[in-house]
Amino acid sequence: MQFNKSFTSVVLCLMLVGCATPIKVNSVPTPIVITQPPAPSPIVVNNVNWQVVTGSNLNQFVIQAQKDQGTSDPVFVVLSVDDYKILLANLTDIKRYIQQQQAIIAYYQTATKAAPK
Amino acid sequence: MNIFTSLFGGLFGSVQSTVTTILVTLVLAMGVTGYFYYQINEKNIQTLTQNNAVLKNSITVQNQTIAALQAQQQAQAQMITDLQNILQQVQQAEQVALAKIQKLNVAGLAHTDNKAATVLVNNASNSILTDIHNTTVVQPNGAQNTSAPSASEAQPNAIQ
Numbered sequence: 001m002q003f004n005k006s007f008t009s010v011v012l013c014l015m016l017v018g019c020a021t022p023i024k025v026n027s028v029p030t031p032i033v034i035t036q037p038p039a040p041s042p043i044v045v046n047n048v049n050w051q052v053v054t055g056s057n058l059n060q061f062v063i064q065a066q067k068d069q070g071t072s073d074p075v076f077v078v079l080s081v082d083d084y085k086i087l088l089a090n091l092t093d094i095k096r097y098i099q100q101q102q103a104i105i106a107y108y109q110t111a112t113k114a115a116p117k
Numbered sequence: 118m119n120i121f122t123s124l125f126g127g128l129f130g131s132v133q134s135t136v137t138t139i140l141v142t143l144v145l146a147m148g149v150t151g152y153f154y155y156q157i158n159e160k161n162i163q164t165l166t167q168n169n170a171v172l173k174n175s176i177t178v179q180n181q182t183i184a185a186l187q188a189q190q191q192a193q194a195q196m197i198t199d200l201q202n203i204l205q206q207v208q209q210a211e212q213v214a215l216a217k218i219q220k221l222n223v224a225g226l227a228h229t230d231n232k233a234a235t236v237l238v239n240n241a242s243n244s245i246l247t248d249i250h251n252t253t254v255v256q257p258n259g260a261q262n263t264s265a266p267s268a269s270e271a272q273p274n275a276i277q
Binding site for chain 2: 020021022023024025039040041042043044045047048049050051052054056057081084085087088089091092093094095096098099100102103104107110111
């Protein structure tokens with residue numbers, strides 16, 4: 001019984017010695033540097049020349065087209081007013097998408113920007 | 118009597134001397150042990166004091182890190198809110214522009230003023246294409262145009 005108490009005391013003392021080991025705490029945050037890629041070159045648009053043709057100016061339009069194309073049988077790509085509106089709506093939706101994408105890219109650029117030291 | 122005294126006195130004297138030697142040795146051993154124990158304890162106390170300082174410093178750094186993370190989280194939440202507002206504004210601007218496009222009366226205008234109708238049609242498409250170009254133009258600071266357009270900017274100027 002006495003031996004057990006002595007043995008326990010010695011073991012406890014040996015265990016406590018381990019608490020005196022020097023410790024090292026590494027808690028310094030490591031910044032992550034994210035390189036911002038360059039922006040792509042802007043979209044280069046070429047304006048389209050639309051001609052509004054009705055029955056009253058159809059002949060004049062055909063004559064002008066014959067001169068422009070240099071042929072007596074000119075070719076046209078015709079678009080109805082409704083289809084023209086659809087085209088405008090499509091372009092508007094593309095513009096909306098680009099603007100929202102730009103906003104999201106700007107958000108990520110700000111969020112991943114390196115904090116000032 | 119003399120013989121008895123000298124016999125037992127010598128015997129007890131020898132035992133006393135041995136006990137004294139053992140005691141002195143024990144005291145010396147305890148002294149040496151105590152000295153080394155003191156030295157070890159002093160070193161341990163010094164190490165523990167240093168550990169305590171390191172841990173206190175660690176707690177300070179951890180608290181600062183927690184505060185920085187909380188501030189960053191708030192900033193992040195604000196940025197998300199701003200982004201949602203911009204996306205919503207762009208969406209609303211598109212709806213306004215689409216409504217204006219649907220209201221275009223090209224056919225009616227063409228029968229009354231064909232030139233005006235031609236100008237209207239060209240301006241409407243060119244305005245949208247110009248807006249797309251301006252959106253993708255890189256600003257001098259390297260950023261692209263990310264501000265949400267107002268309803269008037271989002272719709273073609275020529276659409277009336």
